[in-house]
Amino acid sequence: MRLSHLSLTYFRNYARLELNLPPGVIVLYGNNAQGKTSLLEAVYYLATSRALHATSDRQLINWLAKDDPIPHARLVGEAETQQGKKRIELTLLTEKTARGSRLKKEIRINGISRRVMDLLGHMTVVLFLPQDLALVEGSPSLRRRYLNITLCQTDPDYCRAVNQYEKVLSQRNALLRQFQEQGGRGDRSLLTFWDEQLAQHGATVVAGRYRFIRELEREAREIQRDLSGEHETLRLRYQPGFDAAAATDGQMSFDVADMGVSTLPQLPPKEITKRFVAALHACVSRDIARGMTTIGPQRDELRLLVNGHDLGLYGSRGQNRTGVLALKLAELAWMREKTGEWPILLLDEVAAELDHYRRSYLLERIGQAEQVILTTTEPDLLPAETLVDATRWRVTDGTIDTALAS
Ligand SMILES: Nc1ncnc2c1ncn2[C@@H]1O[C@H](COP(=O)(O)OP(=O)(O)O)[C@@H](O)[C@H]1O
Ligand SMILES: [Mg+2]
Structure with missing residues (x-):
């Protein structure tokens, strides 16, 4: 194009x-x-x-x-x-x-x-910016933004879901703050509607991100190997803010490449939604105490690991540059495959x-x-x-x- x-x-x-x-x-x-x-x-x-x-x-x-x-x-x-x-x-x-x-x-x-x-x-489009280094070194919100912009360009269902999710999340959070101000009192069944909605859109977001990160990793790993003269193996670790595949407390993480750890790919969306609702119910007291939703993709994290070490924590400048370049080139390859043509x-x-x-x-x-x-x-x-x-x-x-x- x-x-x-x-x-x-x-x-x-x-x-x-x-x-x-x-x-x-x-x-x-x-x-x-x-x-x-x-x-x-x-x-x-x-x-x-x-x-x-x-x-x-x-x-x-x-x-x-x-x-x-x-x-x-x-x-x-x-x-x-x-x-x-x-x-x-x-x-x-x-x-x-x-x-x-x-x-x-x-x-x-x-x-x-x-x-x-x-x-x-x-x-x-695929954009390469000097500031891309912040994808490795900066805050998790930058990586979530990256996931959203890239996925939205190729997946309308994901895009709808993530937009709806954000709207529903702010409604639910407003209600949680009300309960918080009333010292935890109030009709909690009012949350049920928002929980269902949040879980449904959230399930699409989680599944979309999971799939994307797994596909991206496949490409990025090869590129990193090329760029580092075969010395470095890059992995992308998805740490979901609600992990449907693990326990219901949503705090566990899993490696995308490690299929043995996660059963998420086998979970039908309905099942993810069901588990999400259950997890929201389980943490409702905590959510009210904090006045916000404490689990879900708004807390997702994506880490880059080279030879098992977290780049954001241990990477040298040069390694981080290579990591980001591998990620961006992987995004390009991924987008070409999804759309069947070169992006600008x-x-x-x-x-x-x-x-x-x-x-x-x-x-x-x-x-x-x-x-x-x-x-x-x-x-x-x-x-x-x-x-x-x-x-x-x-x-x-x-x-x-x-x-x-x-
Ligand atoms: N809203 C704006 N209206 C007018 N000028 C702007 C606006 N936003 C940024 N600029 C100015 O535009 C200029 C060009 O910026 P930029 O495109 O980043 O330059 P370059 O990449 O060539 O170094 C800068 O001087 C910047 O201050
Ligand atoms: Mg410039």
Whole structure:
């Protein structure tokens, strides 16, 4: 798949941009703070409706639009995919309300209004960022976000379930806080409805993550072995916040690769749901005391292990970089297999981030991709093979000069 046209209005430091994009490798180069990463973010946003790392959607709207009556940003992408042409229009509006302002997203796909959730899967992307290192070294919420964004791009059922789960979870938590404030008194049967709902959506989320991590591990293990000269074995350990396969207290973990430990894959969704409900019942007093739901996928954790040692705890910088690269390349292979086509690849500053060997390995693996958009402050650091047929555009202060050949 590839992006053939991109149009931006008031997105980050792009006041206005109309860009036709060719297939193959596109190198965006230029000094710092010119808009290279912002362009990748625009493509990523069209695919996922998510900003990069922890930034809020509001930050995406150009500062110049701040004083407009209705400040807004608009992105339009046209993609060529195996399912035909896709035109994705996304508008971000800040609406004034009595208590300040509210952000609204409007989405059209091929001219038809859609919900935000329906955006995912139309345009698939895999993004490599210097900040990816935080996937190994950062908080568990980053890894859950990673699981959600990747899975949502290919699995609509998962996406629906995870969205519903979050809604139901906040309802249940609100009710738990009420009980907490009443010193534990109140009609606990009110929870039954939410427990059922939570368990049902939660079961889909848990099963989806389990399957994904297992498949991802298979790919990532081989890549890590290549990258480390056969020295390192990478494993992904899923630690579910509710472990349907173990006891009902939800605190046990299991290794995804170790099929003997977990019976989760054999469990039908109905059975997972049943066990989840039972576990919620079993910990209701604790949940009320804390005013929140203490088991479930909102507490899931994914750990990366090399030769049995947890990378987040013991890995060297270099090992962690290799681990993250293996994970991202595995994601790419996984996505190709699921969708039957190359996603659009977005590579931010990989030349500066990776050493020569890892960089060459990465660029070789993605050599056949339909479209790669990569940014760099120093194009000379890229291998000659990558540059030879590449389109090179200079980015300066929110404009892209497509006339310059080099
Ligand atoms: N909402 C916004 N409106 C205008 N400019 C912004 C906005 N958000 C970020 N910027 C600015 O855009 C510039 C480009 O950022 P970035 O794309 O990260 O640069 P690069 O990747 O080329 O180093 C930065 O100077 C940043 O401060
Ligand atoms: Mg940048």
